[in-house]
Amino acid sequence: MDVRVTDGIAGLVEPDRVHRSVYADPAIFDLEMERIFGRAWIYVGHESQVPNPGDYHQALIGRQSVFMVRAPEGGVHVLFNRCAHKGAKLVAFPDGNVGKFIRCPFHGWNFKCDGSLHSVPVREGYQGTRFDPGDPEFSVRRVPRQASYRGFVFASLAADGPDLESFLGGIKTSLDNFCDRAPEGEVEVAGGVFRVWQHSNWKIFFENLNDTSHPMVTHESSVNAARARYKAMNGEAKMPFKLLIIEGNGEPYEFWDKLEMVAYDHGHSYMGAIFVPPTDPVSLAHIETLKAAYGEARTQEILNIQRHNSIIYPSCSPHTSFQQLRVIRPIAVDRTMVEIYTFRLKGAPEALFQRAITYANVVNSPSSNVMPDDIEVYARCQQGLETEGGEWVSLHRDAGRDRPIAGGFVANGLSELPMRNQFRAWAQYMAVP
Ligand SMILES: [Fe+2]
Structure with missing residues (x-):
């Protein structure tokens, strides 16, 4: 069936029928993760699931693990579930509360609820290195776009596209x-x-x-x-x-x-x-x-x-x-x-x-x-x-x-x-x- 994929996907969908490979071919699934789930607005959760500061709700956008978290200032941020240090997933449960800061369970880097770096242990060790706390490279990455409609929070992995x-x-x-x-x-x-x-x-x-x-x-x-x-x-x-x-x-x-x-x-x-x-x-x-x-x-x-x-x-x-x-x-x-x-x-x-x-x-x-x-x-x-x-x-x-x-x-x-x-x-x- 993968011959079809290399042939192009245009022939798989006709106005009144679709080819079975759209349901059965893993290569098509991979492409969907990129081209559909990497672009569309995907539902993350409802704001009421994170009513208090630090509350989080974990979700999947395609293959990307993300979570929305309520900041102390009141806003909700959708972040990639990945520590900026060694890459560990930051939150483990479907729902929970991060406390005052998002603390990585591996080496204790702390992030604010908007993803920005708050602190790292033994800061002196980074002096004179290329580590820069102001560089977004050292913060938890936010999803490219997020928006909510009447409390329903959506996010998109694409920086451009319809609002x-x-x-x-x-x-x-x-x-x-x-x-x-x-x-x-x-x-x-x-x-x-x-x-x-x-x-x-x-x-x-x-x-x-x-x-x-x-x-x-x-x-x-x-x-x-x-x-x-x-x-x-x-x-x-x-x-x-x-x-x-x-x-x-x-x-x-x-x-x-x-x-x-x-x-x-x-x-x-x-x-x-x-x-x-x-x-x-x-x-x-x-x-x-x-x-x-x-x-x-x-x-x-x-x-x-x-x-x-x-x-x-x-x-x-x-x-x-x-x-x-x-x-x-x-x-x-x-x-x-x-x-x-x-x-x-x-x-x-x-x-x-x-x-x-x-x-x-x-x-x-x-x-x-x-x-x-x-x-x-x-x-x-x-x-x-x-x-x-x-x-x-x-x-x-x-x-x-x-x-x-x-x-x-x-x-x-x-x-x-x-x-x-x-x-x-x-x-x-x-x-x-
Ligand atoms: Fe049914």
């Missing part, structure tokens, strides 16, 4: 709606995190996030289990939330085809929500707090935006109506790590956060009834794509029928527009050496 807001384009509305649903207009990460290892290429997961023709097939067993459970509860008028969010995957094709499907430049997209309108007591209590904060008209405007998964390509996926954020970290051509965070809407009733936790447990947890269905088929795709049983992957459904809008396209809900859109961005990134 964060131009990069987000139309999908910015999903982050806005995520936060606007909080009566105080802000969200915070709360609860723990699920980490899921997928034995498959990162793009398989991204494609599935807006894949509306898999739920009734892939999730058939969990849908059937939810229906059987509800039947056994004879007499209960309303399906409990926990069952409803599993059973929703069993909707017929006509239902999915009516959902809104919107794709934007840079690979982003979203699909309309499955569980609307919200009429349960938890939603009603939430709506009351929104009305008190924003008034009737603005509340309606906020609730009119009902979305299932949004895709911020190539690093994360917010679920605005159940306050989830999935973070996608490619590890190898056939390994992907996905982190699932749950958010609290500031000023909303506690029951709403509890519902978000329930959603995470029932749908997104590695031990849920739903997520393992997906993980299994992703691994099967990876294994199948590594065989010589075929060269191409089909993206034909509703191809050629995407309707242009400002900055993107719309289509019917069952369209494979989101996948074609991701590969349109993929090809653009990959074409530039």
